[in-house]
Amino acid sequence: MFSQLIINGISSGSLYALVALAMVIIYKASEVPNFAQGEMATLSVFVAWHFVNAQFLPFYQAVAAALLFAFAVGVLFEFTVLRRAEKPSILELIVMTLGLQMFIYGIIGWKWGAEQKTFSLPIAEDSVVQLGPVVIGWLNIITIATSLLCVLVLYLFFTRTKLGTAMRAVQMNSTAARINGIRVHRIMSLTWGLSAVIGTIAGILFAPVSPLDPQLMWDPLLKGFAAGVLGGMTSPFGAVLGGYILGIIENLFGAYISLEFKSVVAFALIVLVLWFKPSGLFSRHYERKV
Amino acid sequence: MNDFFTVTGLTRTFGGVVAIDALDFAQKKGSIFSIIGPNGAGKTTLFNCISGIYRPDSGEICFQGRRIDGLKPDAIARHGIARTFQNLELFFRMTTMENLMLGRHIHMRTNIWHGLTMFHKNSTAAREEAEHREKVEHIIDLLDLQSARDVPVGALPYGRQKLVELGRALALEPSLLLLDEPSAGMTSDERQDLFFWIKDIQQELGVSILMIEHNMQMVMDISDRVLAIDFGKKLVEGTPEEVAAHPEVIKAYLGED
Numbered sequence: 001m002f003s004q005l006i007i008n009g010i011s012s013g014s015l016y017a018l019v020a021l022a023m024v025i026i027y028k029a030s031e032v033p034n035f036a037q038g039e040m041a042t043l044s045v046f047v048a049w050h051f052v053n054a055q056f057l058p059f060y061q062a063v064a065a066a067l068l069f070a071f072a073v074g075v076l077f078e079f080t081v082l083r084r085a086e087k088p089s090i091l092e093l094i095v096m097t098l099g100l101q102m103f104i105y106g107i108i109g110w111k112w113g114a115e116q117k118t119f120s121l122p123i124a125e126d127s128v129v130q131l132g133p134v135v136i137g138w139l140n141i142i143t144i145a146t147s148l149l150c151v152l153v154l155y156l157f158f159t160r161t162k163l164g165t166a167m168r169a170v171q172m173n174s175t176a177a178r179i180n181g182i183r184v185h186r187i188m189s190l191t192w193g194l195s196a197v198i199g200t201i202a203g204i205l206f207a208p209v210s211p212l213d214p215q216l217m218w219d220p221l222l223k224g225f226a227a228g229v230l231g232g233m234t235s236p237f238g239a240v241l242g243g244y245i246l247g248i249i250e251n252l253f254g255a256y257i258s259l260e261f262k263s264v265v266a267f268a269l270i271v272l273v274l275w276f277k278p279s280g281l282f283s284r285h286y287e288r289k290v
Numbered sequence: 291m292n293d294f295f296t297v298t299g300l301t302r303t304f305g306g307v308v309a310i311d312a313l314d315f316a317q318k319k320g321s322i323f324s325i326i327g328p329n330g331a332g333k334t335t336l337f338n339c340i341s342g343i344y345r346p347d348s349g350e351i352c353f354q355g356r357r358i359d360g361l362k363p364d365a366i367a368r369h370g371i372a373r374t375f376q377n378l379e380l381f382f383r384m385t386t387m388e389n390l391m392l393g394r395h396i397h398m399r400t401n402i403w404h405g406l407t408m409f410h411k412n413s414t415a416a417r418e419e420a421e422h423r424e425k426v427e428h429i430i431d432l433l434d435l436q437s438a439r440d441v442p443v444g445a446l447p448y449g450r451q452k453l454v455e456l457g458r459a460l461a462l463e464p465s466l467l468l469l470d471e472p473s474a475g476m477t478s479d480e481r482q483d484l485f486f487w488i489k490d491i492q493q494e495l496g497v498s499i500l501m502i503e504h505n506m507q508m509v510m511d512i513s514d515r516v517l518a519i520d521f522g523k524k525l526v527e528g529t530p531e532e533v534a535a536h537p538e539v540i541k542a543y544l545g546e547d
């Protein structure tokens with residue numbers, strides 16, 4: 001029972017981790033949470049659904065196409081909207097992402113209607129693996145494995161590649177990055193694209209356990225946001241851990257304490273973190289000496 | 291005439307404040323050119339115009355025969371102009387080594403897969419990375435930063451952070467190096483070392499140096515030419531002796547101590 005709950009917790013935590021990661025990458029670079037992240041992902045999942053449903057592409061190609069689409073949406077938003085604003089304030093940035101959120105929400109409703117659809121992975125719905133006393137559904141295995149793989153690939157990307165290092169540099173100090181010859185605008189566009197791809201991967205993993213409608217990502221986005229705050233919003237590592245921790249706590253709480261209040265756990269955690277350790281549980285701090 | 295580095299009629303205003311006012315000067319290749327002037331004279335604004343952080347209102351900046359005014363900072367860097375800041379601009383959570391490696395950004399050719407070398411040790415990427423590391427190690431040795439090598443820069447004392455920034459600028463292998471008050475906040479021992487290193491950078495690496503500095507001793511000892519400005523305008527330009535003999539400069543610097 002207990003290990004079963006942990007496994008389920010890690011599985012939902014995997015989604016929160018990806019959502020939080022997508023959010024933190026943007027937050028570090030633009031100093032703004034991207035409120036349109038959920039809708040960007042939902043739109044891309046709809047694109048995948050559309051390709052499959054119209055029998056235009058098989059499942060995996062449709063997913064690949066949706067990820068490319070997500071990347072393009074992220075890049076395009078940075079390039080056509082954010083970059084045009086001359087030194088935008090945080091509030092202006094927030095308004096721009098909220099505007100994008102409503103815009104995409106409208107597009108989804110207009111193109112596909114509000115009625116619920118289903119988008120599932122091409123695996124048998126209830127196929128499971130028996131590991132001793134623990135039964136793990138294939139969907140959970142795929143979710144956990146995909147999220148771990150994403151985290152590993154992103155880690156290598158950010159630490160071992162020129163582009164990833166440049167992204168981290170822009171996130172830390174864009175003036176210093178610029179002066180080193182890094183093309184900051186280009187890096188920002190790519191960062192938005194990358195974030196949209198990660199968010200969409202989360203969306204595709206979440207769609208099978210939720211009806212596909214314009215609100216698909218609302219719940220995971222709020223949870224991912226909570227996970228990000230838990231991890232300090234500026235630490236990708238913290239965001240991922242925050243995601244797993246939130247998933248596990250939420251599941252244990254739902255089973256042992258109260259199922260009704262399960263989804264409130266995320267907010268209780270945010271409040272506790274903001275009270276006791278506002279910089280998040282896992283952020284390291286080197287104060288800047290001037 | 292001189293076509294290494296020239297500034298002609300450069301003007302930059304902020305609202306009603308004229309920070310740089312029709313400024314002209316030219317620097318010879320391989321020289322140390324110092325800029326002095328009271329606080330608020332417009333020295334940092336001049337550097338910000340040269341390095342592309344600010345766009346000049348009017349005037350020309352030419353480097354090695356090309357107009358560079360109005361270009362973006364990353365383009366200026368790729369032209370071979372590096373700088374340090376009065377208030378350090380570093381990656382404080384990264385180590386000295388990582389900061390210096392980022393200084394090599396424009397020289398890295400293998401794009402996306404640079405550094406993913408754990409899988410193939412003899413790849414182009416691996417060889418290139420080794421090459422960059424060697425260059426960076428060389429700078430670390432030059433500036434005596436070995437003990438700071440793997441320490442996050444934010445944890446270093448101020449004087450060493452300034453050296454890391456100097457090293458980061460050198461890693462770009464610039465032809466022209468802009469130093470904004472390099473010795474400010476340093477102890478007198480650190481200042482002494484810095485003095486020799488700046489000389490080394492000029493003489494051994496052949497880098498031309500444009501430097502804003504308040505320490506008159508240092509300015510007089512190492513500069514080939516000195517420009518004194520006030521209210522964004524040229525007060526006097528010449529050899530250190532000529533500038534030191536100028537009445538306004540004497541009043542501003544030598545008289546008050």
Ligand SMILES: Nc1ncnc2c1ncn2[C@@H]1O[C@H](COP(=O)(O)OP(=O)(O)O)[C@@H](O)[C@H]1O
Nearest residue numbers: 304307309327328329330331332333334335336
């Ligand atoms: N970003 C800015 N906005 C408004 N005024 C500025 C800005 N940067 C510099 N200034 C003004 O320009 C003048 C010159 O400043 P600065 O170049 O920093 O002087 P210095 O480096 O010689 O001490 C000052 O009056 C300063 O207030």
Ligand SMILES: [Mg+2]
Nearest residue numbers: 333334335376
């Ligand atoms: Mg200054």
